[in-house]
Amino acid sequence: MPAPAIAHINRIGTALPPNDVHEAFVDFVGGLIKDRRDQLIFKRLVGRSAIDHRWSFFTPVKDPDGFTADAEGFYRPGAFPSTAKRMARFAATAPGLAEQAIAGLGLSAVELQGITHLVVASCTGMTAPGIDQILVQRLGLNPGVERTHVGFMGCYAAVNSLRLAHHFVRSDPSARVLVVNLELCSLHFQETGELESLLAMLLFGDGCAAALVTADAHGIALTDFRAATIADSADAITWGVGDQGFDMVLSGRVPAILQQALAGPAGVDLLHGRSPDEYGVWAVHGGGRAILDAVETGLGIGQGALNWSREVLRECGNMSSATIMFVLQRIMAGIGTSVPRGVPGFAVAFGPGLAAESFRFETVGV
Template sequence: MINIGSGDAAIVSVGSAFPDASYSQDEVGRLLGLEHRVARKLLAAPHIRTRRLFLPPPDPVTGRVPDETPAELHAKFRHGALEIGGRAIAAALKAAALTPSDVGNLLCVTSTGFLVPGVSSLFSRELGFRTDLVRTDVVGMGCNAGLNGLNALVQWVRTHPGRVALLVCCEINSAMYVRDETARTGIVNSLFGDGAAAAVIASETAEGPYVRDFESFCLPGRWDAMRFDWNDDAGKWSFYLDRDIPYVIGANLVEPVSRLLERNGLRPESISHWVLHTGGGAVIDSARRSLGLTEHAVRHTRSVLRDFGNISSGSFLVSLERLLDEGSARPGERGVMITMGPGAQIETALIEFAAAGKER
């Protein structure tokens, strides 16, 4: 059992889950019929090798999966979120030796489906959470929203010593695919995968990194660089990614990171670990150059993108999970987590690793 004290907040454990079916980029291209030259170029890039997706069986004649209706996509989101979201929750709680009845606050993040009541209610009903559970659904913020949710839970835990909170990021990106012959949809369909991640947040404990501080940075002039538009022809929402957004994000990362570090009396060389959102190969490259990071510093971010593609809001938690599983973080070392998404928005957080078995 975790040793719950008071005063600060720690990420006690992280769990992740994905659809069972794994596809190579070539397989995705064939199944979805992605023939646009931009999509073909992106599918051939080395940054992503496989993605886990909820796809229907292919047509035996064409070899392609059928184009799902809006109703079918909505149902896929609901069932997929419960399946992999539930498995991520179970993994995170098991790692912390907790059960759903121990959780006092559940915050769920998604941008790939809309339910009323939200997915937090779905999990509450199906997984046995307590009836006085505090529930929040963060919908539509995009890839940066995992850190927005973490911020809210950290503040709650700090003012509710001894209580446990749970962050769940659940994205069924394949429920938002639009299939046509445009570069716009080809980019999206060649990048995003399905995945869920959950993190247990508790009062000060020796079982995970402490979350020390947050810093946000908004670029309102680029509000339309990442967005959903309604596609009348398809009768679906269609996601748009500006081709320049990786470089815009990279050029603006230094400001929030510098503010975060300076406020805490730190310099970039004080940071031993970097956990970044897996926005795409160009995003990681741009961030690495902007912050002066080594390739080793972004190894987990690279590997998550390689294995799963961009899974939106939960990507940074899977990168953190790999860092924690690696066991390379030493007591007293610090890390910075960074996410970015629509707004355009950059979110950062400072974490600090503690000695096992000792409270700070």
């Protein structure tokens, strides 16, 4: 019996909205925090965040007299938008960002027509007809394309999306899977003076990634997938639908929980019992500087191994499910130069559960 086909990420395209909102957010939040001690803590942690830029469709305002976060007043103190208004904005802007990311794949009209499966993941917006159906129409995909939506899984949804593509290709070597990770995190800014919530919001920005996954043997070969749920940590990361957007709880305990878990049996299992030294390339979801530090320490990874993740965090912030795809794009771009061919790699992302979703891969190149 022939061996199953091996799925490869052949191409990755990415897209960001036009506005860098990081500094404007920091300035705006400075006006929301009333407690002097909390102001000092926030300022100190901003400096330690290792984030320089985050992107959004909102145009930031720096005029303190109006005290709005954006030019149109979508975020105005005392009148933050309802969830319905935020979802309307998602429906209006998200498809265009997805189209930009897909355009970055450089697929011809004939190649787009050849797409057999479409997987769209997002935890920051909902609309029906879905983004998948909208993209089928706008891109001229075969209307019979098999569509799957991965919803509300959080930052590790990209791994789940790639796992689906992996199984599609293994079951049908002729499958050509388009995977889209689309997140507009800036739609869920909350009006609060609570320091922990504001520090969580400090991390997130918007972004989209698209990937072509097929049996064609170039790019990154997907080896296998593995998941781990950390016991007694379900409340560490939560993501619920509120009246004014989606409410996130991101406990300050998350880095310590991850570090301890990864240093123990969970880490051994995720790494398939191998030593970290046996992996030459690392693609870790940049959930925040403290998260990357925890992974580095918990797994005993050599210094500098997470540089791609740290670069994406610095330049884009945490884009939820899209983040790890931005990291993989940088790794792919370096194959044959800064990244040797034939090197085993390990990828992992974290999210509600508290859970880790991972996969092993190999750098193949062109």
